[in-house]
Structures are given as C-alpha cells and as structure tokens.
Amino acid sequence: KNEVEQSPQNLTAQEGEFITINCSYSVGISALHWLQQHPGGGIVSLFMLSSGKKKHGRLIATINIQEKHSSLHITASHPRDSAVYICAVPHSGGGADGLTFGKGTHLIIQP
Amino acid sequence: KAGVTQTPRYLIKTRGQQVTLSCSPISGHRSVSWYQQTPGQGLQFLFEYFSETQRNKGNFPGRFSGRQFSNSRSEMNVSTLELGDSALYLCASKGGQTRYGYTFGSGTRLTVV
Numbered sequence: 001k002n003e004v005e006q007s008p009q010n011l012t013a014q015e016g017e018f019i020t021i022n023c024s025y026s027v028g029i030s031a032l033h034w035l036q037q038h039p040g041g042g043i044v045s046l047f048m049l050s051s052g053k054k055k056h057g058r059l060i061a062t063i064n065i066q067e068k069h070s071s072l073h074i075t076a077s078h079p080r081d082s083a084v085y086i087c088a089v090p091h092s093g094g095g096a097d098g099l100t101f102g103k104g105t106h107l108i109i110q111p
Numbered sequence: 112k113a114g115v116t117q118t119p120r121y122l123i124k125t126r127g128q129q130v131t132l133s134c135s136p137i138s139g140h141r142s143v144s145w146y147q148q149t150p151g152q153g154l155q156f157l158f159e160y161f162s163e164t165q166r167n168k169g170n171f172p173g174r175f176s177g178r179q180f181s182n183s184r185s186e187m188n189v190s191t192l193e194l195g196d197s198a199l200y201l202c203a204s205k206g207g208q209t210r211y212g213y214t215f216g217s218g219t220r221l222t223v224v
Contacts, residue, residue: 031212033212033213035215041148041199041201041217041218041220042215042217042218043201043203043215044215045212045213045214045215048212048213086154088154091156091159091167091169092167097142097144097159097161097166097167097205098144098156098158098159098166098167098169099144099146099154099156099203099213100156101146101153101154101155101156102153103153104153104154
C-alpha cells in the first residue's frame with residue numbers, strides 16, 4: 001500500500017502570495033492526482049500527472065518520479081483559492097483503481 | 112454531460128441499523144471507487160469496482176460491502192452501524208482517457224446516532 005505525506009498541514013497567506021504545497025509518496029506510481037475540496041465536501045480534480053509539469057490557469061503541478069515527490073503551486077493567490085488541497089496516488093498496482101490520499105493542506109488566503 | 116450522482120445526500124441512522132448508499136457514474140465510466148472521509152482519519156479508500164467485479168479493497172471490516180450493476184451504477188452497504196461510521200461517503204468514477212482521471216460525486220453524509 002502506498003503511503004502519502006503532505007506538507008504543510010495548514011497554511012495561511014496573504015492575497016497575491018506564491019503558494020507551494022508538497023507531497024511525497026512511498027511506492028512508484030503511474031500517476032499522481034491533486035484534488036481540491038471546499039467546505040461542504042465536494043472534491044474537484046485539479047491535475048493528474050505522471051511526469052514533468054502541468055499548468056492550468058494560476059495552478060502549476062510538478063512531479064519528480066525518481067524522488068517520489070510532487071508540488072502544487074498557486075501563483076497570485078486569491079481568497080477564492082482557500083480550500084483543502086489533497087494529494088492522492090493509486091492505492092495499489094495491478095491495474096485496479098482507487099486512491100490513497102494525503103492528509104490534505106488547509107489553505108487560507110487572507111485579503 | 113451529467114456528473115457523478117450520489118443518493119441520498121444526507122442520512123441519519125440508528126446504531127445497529129444497516130444503510131445502502133448509491134452512486135451513478137458518468138455515462139461510459141466502468142470504474143467506481145468508494146471512499147470514507149472523517150475528521151480524524153481523512154479520506155480512506157473503501158473499494159473499487161470495474162465491470163461488476165471488485166478489483167481492489169481498502170482496510171475496512173466486512174460490515175462494509177458493495178456491488179456494481181451491469182449499467183455501472185454502484186451501491187455500498189454498511190451493516191450493523193456503529194457511531195464511528197458517521198462520515199462523508201464519496202464515490203468517484205473513472206473511465207477511458209480523461210484529463211483528470213477521477214470525477215467525484217458530492218457525497219452522502221451519514222450520521223449514526
């Protein structure tokens with residue numbers, strides 16, 4: 001079973017700051033997922049990546065397969081970015097699906 | 112296209128009862144996975160179904176079970192409910208070559224009293 005470590009657990013920043021959230025995992029994977037969860041529970045998939053870097057708007061996700069590490073960056077942060085950000089990896093191999101999650105990073109962006 | 116639909120949204124049950132939750136995946140998605148989210152343990156994987164077969168299972172007791180129908184709709188059942196089963200139960204569907212992999216439903220919030 002894959003283990004996922006995420007840091008920091010909590011992060012408060014001022015509007016406009018550059019945000020970095022880190023994720024490390026224990027077992028080699030086919031793809032890593034970054035998710036966003038707002039109060040109320042709904043989870044939105046932000047990125048699925050298996051190598052390199054992806055960008056969507058102000059969000060950037062990178063992954064280093066050799067080091068088993070990924071980062072999620074938010075540029076020009078805004079109060080609407082306040083949410084819990086969760087890193088997830090496949091629960092196990094063998095072609096079956098299902099995710100194992102980090103504990104999440106609770107991000108608050110203050111105006 | 113329609114997203115992942117979970118019913119009911121909220122549920123209150125008494126300890127010892129059983130409960131069945133439903134998940135309708137995105138049309139064409141054949142993989143459905145279930146998750147439990149609690150404040151203490153965070154998100155945990157329950158099980159995953161593909162074409163009516165359970166392919167993967169997390170570390171939960173046998174009171175937690177599920178099934179998938181030929182139309183890919185899935186149900187999960189929890190028997191002999193305990194107070195600690197109070198949680199948000201989420202399902203996600205996955206299929207084909209998608210940009211994000213998984214699409215999550217809004218969840219069912221179960222309260223056991």
